[in-house]
Amino acid sequence: MLFTLKKVIGGMLLPLPFLLLAIGAGLMLLWFSRFQKTGKVMISAGWLALFLLSLQPVADGLLRPIESRYPTWQETRKVDYIVVLGGGYTWNPEWAPSSNLISNSLPRLNEGIRLWRANPGSKLIFTGAHALTNPVSTAEAGARVAESLGVPRADIITLEQPKDTEEEALAVKRAIGNAPFLLVTSASHLPRAMIFFQRVGLDPLPAPANQLAIDSPLNPWEYALPSPVWLMHSDRVGYETLGRIWQWLKGLSGEPGQE
Numbered sequence: 001m002l003f004t005l006k007k008v009i010g011g012m013l014l015p016l017p018f019l020l021l022a023i024g025a026g027l028m029l030l031w032f033s034r035f036q037k038t039g040k041v042m043i044s045a046g047w048l049a050l051f052l053l054s055l056q057p058v059a060d061g062l063l064r065p066i067e068s069r070y071p072t073w074q075e076t077r078k079v080d081y082i083v084v085l086g087g088g089y090t091w092n093p094e095w096a097p098s099s100n101l102i103s104n105s106l107p108r109l110n111e112g113i114r115l116w117r118a119n120p121g122s123k124l125i126f127t128g129a130h131a132l133t134n135p136v137s138t139a140e141a142g143a144r145v146a147e148s149l150g151v152p153r154a155d156i157i158t159l160e161q162p163k164d165t166e167e168e169a170l171a172v173k174r175a176i177g178n179a180p181f182l183l184v185t186s187a188s189h190l191p192r193a194m195i196f197f198q199r200v201g202l203d204p205l206p207a208p209a210n211q212l213a214i215d216s217p218l219n220p221w222e223y224a225l226p227s228p229v230w231l232m233h234s235d236r237v238g239y240e241t242l243g244r245i246w247q248w249l250k251g252l253s254g255e256p257g258q259e
Helices: 002-012 015-032 036-053 056-067 105-117 138-148 165-176 190-199 220-224 228-249
Strands: 081-084 123-127 156-159 181-186 205-209
Touching (some): 015 036, 015 228, 036 228, 056 220, 056 228, 081 105, 105 138, 105 181, 123 138, 156 165, 165 190, 181 190, 190 205, 190 228
Parallel strands (some): 081 123, 081 181, 123 156, 181 205
16 A cells, blocks of 8 residues: 555656646636736646656756766676666557567567676566566566576566665565676666665676657757657656655665665
């Protein structure tokens, strides 16, 4: 119940639902109350914030400092395990296997397989529990997709109990002890994930995937036109900021947004 409540409240505080609620509240005030000026201010502020957060320079300007904490893993240091943290997924057996990994999950898996191929003899570990109504777990979905891409099942370990990153850290600790491992997750999520893993006494090697903030050239209009792609980047900023505040409230990090 607490996990579901945390997800619902956190979801409502992300940019799109929060701003839609603010705009909706402004409309209610405008149509059904005498607080006309307050309603106009809420609608105008919500629209402006939504517009700015949908622009590439704003969204990626906010996201880039979070993602740039750790560089892409290019070293040749041998590891025994590659841990790929779970993300969005579903499971429809009629789909191409990789289509079941939603949003951040497929880039994480791709990077995990790249690192597994660079470390012969290593094991791929997928983490994540079942969604509320899904008979296939996050970890198992990742394992099935990896198998479809040529990874032998004998080289895959699934940890199907943890529901969030904090529980994933504990599950990995129980599974492999202090063996060296690469920690693969989204670049925006990695700073927060490292705190959880270090707090249980592990020393993961950071391996970011799914970098989103763009530094390379784009078409000129892509900088100027609002897009749901850039709004999604702003969403990642909101999600990770809320996550870091939650870590701080639980006493797992020194200050909100800092390690």
